[in-house]
Amino acid sequence: QVQLVESGGGLVQAGGSLRLSCAASGRTFSGYTMGWFRQAPGKEREFVTAISPSGARTYYADSGKGRFTISRDNAKNTGYLQMNSLKPEDTAVYYCAAPQKPLLFIQTPNDAYYWGQGTQVTVSS
Secondary structure (H helix, E strand, C coil): CEEEEEECCEEEECCCCEEEEEEEEECCHHHCCEEEEEECCCCCCEEEEEECCCCCCEEECCCCCCCEEEEEEHHHCEEEEEECCCCHHHCEEEEEEECCCCCCCCCCHHHCCEECCCEEEEEEC
């Protein structure tokens, strides 16, 4: 089992920044790909970004390229999502997620097995 707990969400003005954290416990976090997804009201959950177990490889949806940065600190069992130049359309509940087995890739909600409870990000115009 992997337990994930997000934090760092909040209300920010357009153009501002937030850093989300995802604290992991349970099985060895360093062996798992970690991803961030988001879900806006009335919309499907969508992929934002993912990072390989070592942190060497990162993947971004077009919506966050150049503005969002994913990272992880395996010594602290924590992943991060730095979001800059936020836009009102970034408003959503943000979830961190991990696949069922180590080393599996994660890019769609169906790839995720473990989910955090989510943290609300609201960007005002």
